[in-house]
Amino acid sequence: MKNSNAVWDIVEGKREAFFALSDQIWDMPETNYCEYRSAEAHARQLESEGFRVERAFAGLPTAVMGEAGESGPVIAILGEFDALPGMSQEAGVAEKREVTSNGNGHGCGHNMLGAGSMLAAAAVKDFLAANGLKGRVRYYGCPAEEGGSSKGFMVRSGAFDDVDIAICWHPAAFAGINNPVSLACNELNFHFTGRASHASATPHLGRSALDAVELMNVGVNYMREHMPSTARIHYAVTDTGGHAPNVVQARAAVRYLIRARNLPELHALVARVKKVADGAALMTETSVRSEVISGDANLVGNGPLEELMFANLDRLGPPVFDEADRATARKFQETMSAEDITASYQRFGLKAKKDQPLCEEIFPLYAGDSTIVGSTDVGSVSWVVPTVQMRGATYAIGTPGHSWQLVAQGKLPAAHKGTEHAAKVMASTAIDLIRDPALIEAAKADLKARLDGTPFVNPIPDDVQPPLPESEAQ
Incomplete structure (x- = not known):
């Protein structure tokens, strides 16, 4: 031509x-x-x-x-x-x-x-x-x-x-x-907050944020059997709360990458993962805060x-x-x-x-x-x-x-x-x-x-800012 x-x-x-x-x-x-x-x-x-x-x-x-x-x-x-x-x-x-x-x-x-x-x-x-x-x-x-x-x-x-x-x-x-x-996806951080304590002398006074992270991961792994076969979930522990085993960890964080076939399925799956996080916090008497880092549509x-x-x-x-x-x-x-x-x-x-x-x-x-x-x-x-x-x-x-x-x-x-x-x-x-x-x-x-009339709902919420390096985000 x-x-x-x-x-x-x-x-x-x-x-x-x-x-x-x-x-x-x-x-x-x-x-x-x-x-x-x-x-x-x-x-x-x-x-x-x-x-x-x-x-x-x-x-x-x-x-x-x-x-x-x-x-x-x-x-x-x-x-x-x-x-x-x-x-x-x-x-x-x-x-x-x-x-x-x-x-x-x-x-x-x-x-x-x-x-x-x-x-x-x-x-x-x-x-x-x-x-x-x-x-x-x-x-x-x-x-x-x-x-x-x-x-x-x-x-x-x-x-x-x-x-x-x-x-x-x-x-x-x-x-x-x-x-x-391609798969729609969201990347989220889950921050758990507990209460520090001496792990041997007063363990009953501590509330472990790291326990909450581990329980959340277990819950999500059990959920895999009951989600669409095209979905994918990955995670990485980004903050273990420190390196001292004799301290009950007052903080811990895990990052999740959640993928689904399309945006509607993604939104539903993210909501379920958040419920698992809430359940982990409830079991450990800690609190949890989630934040969206990024997201892609299918x-x-x-x-x-x-x-x-x-x-x-x-x-x-x-x-x-x-x-x-x-x-x-x-x-x-x-x-x-x-x-x-x-x-x-x-x-x-x-x-x-x-x-x-x-x-x-x-x-x-x-x-x-x-x-x-x-x-x-x-x-x-x-x-x-x-x-x-x-x-x-x-x-x-x-x-x-x-x-x-x-x-x-x-x-x-x-x-x-x-x-x-x-x-x-x-x-x-x-x-x-x-x-x-x-x-x-x-x-x-x-x-x-x-x-077919399906509105585009950006997987990045309006209040989420780009994950810039700290020097740029300030």
């Missing part, structure tokens, strides 16, 4: 600068709402491309937005750049080897995600200018996807109120558009957008890797179990193949196991704006998510090639939408029909 080829040529002409941006972000991994250097690098790259840039976008200190164009439909291309704690790993090395002890690392490929999305936005900007097309393209640099739910806070701030379409992608082992399924799919993006992906074909890429990927596969590799194929609805280290195909539209899913703050965007996202093949088949192997592959030539491939698909999809307003209207009608 002529238009696709033209914008793909623009992507190819710009790619080296964005490969460098991806590698720069990899080199300085920063976690939730601490991505100051990463956000500034994205802002400067946007400025160098001629975007109008807004730093501290939507009231978030590490969010950035770049816009180009003066009128017409607004297409938002979403990027991320946050890393994960405890994932430090040397680049290109097929063995676990930290750069910094217990340091951060890009274990979900967000260094590629942000750079690829901005590359697509920059190509769309140049295409619109060269062809005299009306339309505005925006790059949304979104921090804190890994548990910080920045897009949910952005939605609440009105950042998407005038957006017509949202486009994004995520690094993966395969390329395609899979089932738009993804709402969009048929017209998914079919359009798949058509562009089909025209482009799979990413082109060479034998050097495959040889490197085989070294990483040697560090993985057979179950890792099988699960990777299963997740994308494909039959496992022998000696296939990298993606050589596009997986069928809507293929994949809808039970092997997590949560994403893109879900909150998809409730208010027609949204589409693709998976881009950037690393060896079988690579576990949030693993040292994924971090190690983040700067390889295969990662760059997969990033460019995704940028081409996103850019040509955006151009098709701008050239044909009927496609935008069809996407909006599809979203309206899927919601």
